[in-house]
Amino acid sequence: MNFDFAFAASTVPTILGVIGTTIGVAVLSCAGASILGFSFEIARRAGSVPGYLMRFAIDFIRSTPVLAWLYFLYFVLPHWGVTLPALVVGILGLSIYFSGYLAEVFKAGIDAIPKGQAEAAKALGLNRIDVVSFVLAPQMLRNVAAPVGNHFVSILKATPYLAVIAVPEMLGSALDIASNTYRYAEPLTVVGIVFLVLALAIAQGVNMLERKLLGPTNR
Amino acid sequence: MSDGQSMRQAASWPAEIGQQHGARGPDQTAAVEAAALNKWFGSFHALKDINLAVPQGGRIVICGPSGSGKSTLIRCVNGLEPFQSGTVRIGGVDLTRDQKQLQKIRRSVGMVFQQFNLFPHLTVMANCTLALRRVLGKSRTEAADIAAHYLERVRIPEQAHKYPAQLSGGQQQRVAIARALCMNPKIMLFDEPTSSLDPEMVKEVLDVMIDLAADGMTMLCVTHEMGFAREAADQVVFMDQGSIVETASPATFFAAPSQERTRLFLDKMLR
Numbered sequence: 001m002n003f004d005f006a007f008a009a010s011t012v013p014t015i016l017g018v019i020g021t022t023i024g025v026a027v028l029s030c031a032g033a034s035i036l037g038f039s040f041e042i043a044r045r046a047g048s049v050p051g052y053l054m055r056f057a058i059d060f061i062r063s064t065p066v067l068a069w070l071y072f073l074y075f076v077l078p079h080w081g082v083t084l085p086a087l088v089v090g091i092l093g094l095s096i097y098f099s100g101y102l103a104e105v106f107k108a109g110i111d112a113i114p115k116g117q118a119e120a121a122k123a124l125g126l127n128r129i130d131v132v133s134f135v136l137a138p139q140m141l142r143n144v145a146a147p148v149g150n151h152f153v154s155i156l157k158a159t160p161y162l163a164v165i166a167v168p169e170m171l172g173s174a175l176d177i178a179s180n181t182y183r184y185a186e187p188l189t190v191v192g193i194v195f196l197v198l199a200l201a202i203a204q205g206v207n208m209l210e211r212k213l214l215g216p217t218n219r
Numbered sequence: 220m221s222d223g224q225s226m227r228q229a230a231s232w233p234a235e236i237g238q239q240h241g242a243r244g245p246d247q248t249a250a251v252e253a254a255a256l257n258k259w260f261g262s263f264h265a266l267k268d269i270n271l272a273v274p275q276g277g278r279i280v281i282c283g284p285s286g287s288g289k290s291t292l293i294r295c296v297n298g299l300e301p302f303q304s305g306t307v308r309i310g311g312v313d314l315t316r317d318q319k320q321l322q323k324i325r326r327s328v329g330m331v332f333q334q335f336n337l338f339p340h341l342t343v344m345a346n347c348t349l350a351l352r353r354v355l356g357k358s359r360t361e362a363a364d365i366a367a368h369y370l371e372r373v374r375i376p377e378q379a380h381k382y383p384a385q386l387s388g389g390q391q392q393r394v395a396i397a398r399a400l401c402m403n404p405k406i407m408l409f410d411e412p413t414s415s416l417d418p419e420m421v422k423e424v425l426d427v428m429i430d431l432a433a434d435g436m437t438m439l440c441v442t443h444e445m446g447f448a449r450e451a452a453d454q455v456v457f458m459d460q461g462s463i464v465e466t467a468s469p470a471t472f473f474a475a476p477s478q479e480r481t482r483l484f485l486d487k488m489l490r
Contacts, residue, residue, distance in 0.1 A: 124398070
């Protein structure tokens with residue numbers, strides 16, 4: 001088999017035509033997963049009944065396949081009268097699935113802050129909200145920046161799953177081209193390169209953010 | 220504890236405990252007073268019937284073997300550690316679990332920790348100004364002026380723009396002292412302030428503390444630095460197994476301790 005560069009180039013406009021969907025789904029899913037994951041972790045810390053329920057929920061989410069979530073939201077919910085557009089199902093599914101992982105990241109990020117930090121802040125007379133917003137949250141952010149970035153890359157790479165519920169994204173459109181032309185190598189290679197570039201961009205962004213958060217010291 | 224008892228007198232603390240940067244009047248209410256204080260960690264009886272009074276301007280050193288409850292006691296004084304029975308009074312005000320009241324009392328009680336606990340994401344200056352701005356509502360420039368004054372006082376004004384990780388341990392601890400002083404506290408609590416320092420940095424921190432003592436700051440200090448106790452304290456409290464065993468002036472404490480346990484402890488410490 002010979003790789004046809006001209007054909008590969010001709011697939012680029014089609015594939016890039018849906019890059020907006022891929023990026024949009026990824027960005028919204030990152031936001032959704034972060035918000036859900038952080039809320040889950042805070043609820044888990046509440047202890048007692050909500051804490052135990054949340055611990056179970058986080059473990060449950062993490063031990064189910066992402067495809068199961070997408071199929072469930074897309075095919076099962078309508079039986080109960082809840083029919084969501086494919087795009088919404090995709091964003092919701094990725095958000096829920098990755099929230100489980102992000103909850104664990106936030107847990108580690110909070111646990112890594114020495115107990116003395118909150119004590120020193122309280123000893124200065126700061127109220128609870130200020131202790132969290134000026135002392136704990138900024139330190140949690142620097143602790144979680146790198147692992148959260150990794151999960152954002154994972155979310156980006158999970159967007160092709162949305163092909164199974166007919167969301168037009170890059171891998172799906174590449175497969176469409178392949179099944180029409182019987183040439184797989186070129187469109188799939190193009191998709192691979194586009195994902196690589198996007199993932200590198202996220203990694204670079206996270207790197208810069210982390211350096212900014214850490215300040216001049218490499219603590 | 221008859222020493223402590225005699226220091227309790229019924230006069231009033233300045234009406235507003237959160238009052239800042241005002242003059243310290245010749246007030247006779249005990250700055251800190253713990254009465255019949257008991258604390259358990261689970262089934263472990265950490266503080267047993269503690270009675271302690273720190274008069275205004277008093278400089279009390281608490282010493283004792285590890286696990287004797289010294290740190291727990293000092294942490295009860297500003298409500299970082301809850302206790303099960305007894306009372307703690309700061310300037311005549313009972314410590315409760317009410318958050319608002321605790322926050323108010325903590326403004327007038329500075330604390331310095333063994334591990335410094337500077338905020339690593341903030342510069343030295345921002346470490347010092349955070350509470351001035353958020354708790355006392357000072358403006359940025361006002362807070363910076365106050366912070367600069369106290370950084371000068373602990374002899375590191377030139378480090379204001381640096382981050383804690385860029386400083387030596389001794390410098391970090393002096394910043395921590397300045398950070399506490401910025402709130403113009405009526406009492407300073409020191410919880411083993413030199414225990415995690417390299418030996419050559421102990422002196423620079425003790426010097427700052429001795430200056431503070433000379434200026435009349437009320438101090439409650441857990442430390443193993445017997446030299447500091449001798450030089451700066453007006454009372455030494457010896458604790459063992461959760462109880463106060465002996466309270467004496469430094470002269471008496473080191474020369475003629477009345478309790479056998481104190482003598483055994485001093486034998487180990489002073490060689």
